[in-house]
Structure formats: structure tokens, C-alpha cells
């Protein structure tokens with residue numbers, strides 16, 4: 001059995017920063033990571049380039065976390081993008097800002113970020129045990145309530161126990177479980193009396209019913225607007241809309257705007273939904289109709305299937321013609337106004353039926369997690385068990401793509417580390433005080449106590 005002041009479970013971005021900060025505050029810190037290396041998920045972020053954060057201001061940032069952004073105010077007030085960038089640059093990681101304020105390492109290497117943060121933790125004095133899995137947490141319950149007192153771990157030689165004054169759970173969510181995030185933290189949180197909200201895949205591709213989609217697999221559409229709709233067709237409501245790039249896949253649709261829309265789909269909790277793709281968002285219906293008329297004059301001697309090349313990628317033309325219930329073999333000069341209207345309608349809203357999302361294993365983030373109502377936003381301390389802290393994706397906070405999820409993990413980790421160290425040192429000081437009081441009592445006092453007991 002080992003005794004430690006702050007025990008951090010999980011060597012991802014949240015755990016690494018939590019442990020570093022706790023050690024800097026003077027606590028003795030042990031970080032457990034079940035993989036052989038730290039930051040396995042971090043190493044595949046941003047397609048291996050790691051979009052570490054975003055250059056946005058706090059207010060704009062907060063809006064990028066659907067629903068729960070305000071919970072992050074206090075964490076961001078203490079440790080935000082500027083502090084993170086300064087930390088990384090001090091560790092030798094040069095950074096660059098790309099489109100949409102996305103910040104990446106100049107090297108385009110997520111490994112460089114993960115290695116730098118691991119080194120930072122070691123330099124701060126953190127002891128890191130890789131290949132060590134925490135199996136469960138220990139709690140003590142007395143009249144004062146429930147408090148965490150350590151964890152059981154799996155070592156090469158069997159099971160062992162680590163006693164800790166405070167414990168930070170930074171075990172991540174459920175997405176990409178091969179990277180190590182298998183939801184252990186949720187189980188422990190429930191054990192401590194926490195409520196864990198519905199867990200769903202977030203920032204995830206969407207599966208569609210239409211069979212033609214698979215034939216377009218690999219086709220990317222740039223500068224389109226996709227909107228997600230739910231409810232009966234005559235009274236449907238728009239859940240969200242996004243402009244940018246999307247991609248067809250054998251199962252349905254993916255790409256940046258689809259991943260963002262998947263968040264609204266998760267919020268609709270599996271209600272039937274439709275995706276409408278405006279293939280020409282820059283043109284109003286009237287302007288588009290004029291454009292079609294011009295193209296039809298230009299290609300009046302061609303068949304419809306050969307007259308849309310200026311407007312659409314080749315692979316999409318038969319789909320659009322078929323969806324508009326037109327005949328591709330018709331001569332353009334014979335297309336009626338009503339038929340042109342049908343074509344325009346499809347170009348402004350090519351509709352797909354959403355059947356579900358791809359599985360959790362393919363999701364960028366977990367939607368849902370430990371209920372933030374039960375967490376102190378200033379310290380990340382559990383309101384259910386003393387000495388227990390949570391940081392990162394294990395919490396019910398999720399953001400859109402753009403560096404927001406990593407910043408949330410870094411910021412919550414930082415403040416959890418700070419608070420857990422302060423509390424652990426207080427506990428230690430109190431214990432020392434009690435011990436010295438006992439020593440000061442001396443053997444004479446104790447003998448008197450013993451005599452009293454015998455009488």
C-alpha cells in the first residue's frame with residue numbers, strides 16, 4: 001500500500017494538467033494511466049495535428065458548448081487559451097492559428113503536444129505510472145458524509161491499494177474506447193452518489209436511409225448549407241443549420257458541418273429527423289431559377305443529364321434529376337417551367353432521412369456525463385464526496401469542433417489540480433496538528449487516561 005496526497009486517474013489532457021498544477025502547488029502527486037503511454041487520444045486529435053484550442057474570446061468560446069458552456073466560465077477565468085498557448089510555447093511547442101481561430105502546433109504533430117505535456121508534468125514533480133489501471137475508488141462514510149480515501153489498482157503483480165487525501169478523476173468519456181476511455185469514471189461517480197446524464201455519441205457521422213448515398217461515397221461538397229429538421233413534415237422544426245463542407249460515405253454523411261449537426265440530433269434524442277442540403281446557399285430561389293434559365297439557353301441542344309455540369313459535381317447530377325422526378329434523357333429545350341421549379345427546389349433542399357448516428361466508437365466526443373449541477377464550477381470538486389474532483393470529458397460538457405473540447409479538458413484539469421492540492425495540504429496540516437497534540441500530551445497524560453479507563 002502507498003500513501004499519496006493527490007491521486008490523479010487518467011493521463012489525458014485533463015489529467016496531465018491537473019497533476020502538473022497540483023504538483024506545482026506543493027502536493028505529492030501520483031498520476032495513473034492504464035495505457036503504456038500518456039495521452040493516446042490526444043495523439044490522434046485533429047487528424048494527428050491536434051487542434052489544441054481556439055483563439056476566440058471567452059464569450060464567443062462559451063457559445064461553442066451547447067447548453068453547458070456557462071459552467072466553464074470560472075475555469076476559463078483562471079486558465080484559458082492564452083495561458084495554454086504560453087505553457088505550450090514555454091515547453092518548446094510553436095503554435096499557429098488557422099481558419100476559424102483554430103490553433104495547431106506548427107509541426108502539425110499531436111505527438112509533440114502530448115510529449116510536451118507529459119514532460120511538463122514530470123518537470124512539475126508528478127510521478128507517472130503508466131500501464132497502471134485504477135479498478136475502483138475507496139470511500140469512507142461517517143456522520144460528516146462521504147469522503148474518498150484512495151483507489152485499488154491493478155499492477156503487474158496483482159492488486160494493490162493507494163491511499164490518497166484527494167482524488168481527481170480524469171478518465172475521459174466513452175468515445176474511441178481503444179484509446180483507453182472506457183467510462184470508468186462514470187461508474188465511480190455513481191458509486192459516490194452522482195447522477196450521470198444520458199451518454200450519447202457526439203460529433204459523429206450520421207447514417208441515412210437513402211440507398212443512393214453509398215454510390216456517392218467519397219464525394220465532398222464545399223460551401224453547402226445543411227439543416228436538420230424534426231417532427232411531422234407539415235409542421236417540422238429546424239434543429240440546427242451549418243454552412244461549410246460535408247462528405248458522403250457508404251453509410252450516410254460526415255464532414256465538419258455534419259459532425260456539428262450531430263449535436264442537435266443527439267439533443268433530439270433519436271427523434272426521426274431529416275437533413276436538407278442547400279447545394280446553392282449563396283443564391284436565393286429566384287436567382288437560382290434565373291441561373292438555371294441561363295444554363296438551359298447555353299445547353300439547349302443537350303439532354304438534361306448533360307446540362308448541369310456548371311452547377312453540380314458530376315456524380316450528384318443523376319441523384320438531383322431523379323429526386324426532382326425528371327427524366328435525364330429529356331432535351332433541355334423541352335423542360336417546362338414547372339419542371340425547372342422542381343429542379344430548383346431540390347437544389348435548395350436535397351433531403352435525406354436520418355436513421356441514427358455512427359456508434360460511440362466513432363464519435364469525437366461523449367454527449368452527457370457527470371451532472372454539472374453536482375460539481376463546484378470554481379474547483380471541480382464533487383458536491384457528493386469530499387476530496388473527490390472531476391475534470392475533462394467525464395463531465396457533462398461537450399463542445400463543437402474547433403479546439404473547444406481540448407480547452408475544456410485543460411481548463412477543468414488545471415483548476416481541479418489546484419483545488420485538490422490545496423485541500424490535500426490542508427488535510428495533511430490538520431493531521432500533523434493532531435499528531436503533535438498527541439505527542440505533546442506525553443506518556444504521563446496517556447498513563448492517566450489509561451488509569452481512568454481501568455477504573
Ligand SMILES: Cc1cc2nc3c(=O)[nH]c(=O)nc-3n(C[C@H](O)[C@H](O)[C@H](O)COP(=O)(O)OP(=O)(O)OC[C@H]3O[C@@H](n4cnc5c(N)ncnc54)[C@H](O)[C@@H]3O)c2cc1C
Pocket residue numbers: 009010011012013014015032033034035038039040041042044045046047050051052053132133134135170171172173175176179180181182183184185363364365391392393394402403404405406407409
Ligand atoms: C479522433 C478524435 C479527434 C479529436 N480531435 C480534437 C481536436 O482536434 N481538438 C479538440 O479540442 N478536441 C478533439 N477531440 C476531443 C478530445 O480528444 C477530448 O475531448 C479530450 O481528449 C478529453 O480529454 P480527457 O483528458 O478528459 O480524456 P481522454 O483524453 O480520453 O483521457 C483519459 C485517459 O484516462 C485513462 N483512463 C481511463 N480509465 C482509466 C483507469 N481506470 N485507470 C487509469 N487510466 C484510465 C485513459 O487511458 C485515457 O488516457 C478529438 C477526439 C477524437 C476521438
